[in-house]
Amino acid sequence: MKYDSAYSKAAEAATYLGRYLLRYKKVELGLILDAIGDGAAVLDYGCNDGWVSRQIKRRKPKCQVSGADINPSALETARRRQGGIDYFDARNGDLDGKTFDVVILSHVLEHVHARHDLLHRVSGLVATEGRLVICVPQERIRGDSTLIPWAMNVVRGRFVNPHVVVLRHEELVSLLHDVGFELDHSAYTNLIWPRVSQRRGLQSHSLIVQARRKTVPAPVAGQ
């Protein structure tokens, strides 16, 4: 998939529909905000035009919010809309050595073949006591929640589905486990009532999980 300005605009349009038509973007945002303490350092990894980053900064002004993406055009748009947020290019070493209290991967993992490598890299950006928040679509048919970017590709003669996988709960927990994280909390957002549930249904839009570093059991005295 080519993450260029056309993709960025298509993803932005999809987010717009998700905010105003079906409103699932606002339900997801509520769950993401629940994971963020006041004053936390937050990284929105795969931020596209920075809508999620800006909402976090608006709702939690004491937080130090940063965004990162591999698409230079998306970063240019995000920087233009700014709002007190630092943006980093995820392709170079800008983020090396930095850590954050909360790292968000919202609708990113399903785009990536090398998910294990990406999670490994991103987990290194989470502070010791920090949280990883991951949001992945729960599609019935892979790509059914990415119709605008998908249709745009067809128009351009590139029959590429932007989503390379549908990640279910078990697979996500196993990926997290592999990079040293354990599940703290999870919930599904739904397109109709109830907008948030613990069980996945046909109407589910996404799965949001919060994870923290696995706790190492303290050594038993005398051993």
Ligand SMILES: C[S@@+](CC[C@H](N)C(=O)[O-])C[C@H]1O[C@@H](n2cnc3c(N)ncnc32)[C@H](O)[C@@H]1O
């Ligand atoms: C569907 S958009 C999600 C935007 C935003 N996070 C949201 O929830 O609305 C997917 C974003 O992931 C970015 N992306 C894809 N692969 C990535 C990678 N390996 N590292 C960082 N960002 C990536 C794309 O450039 C795009 O901006």
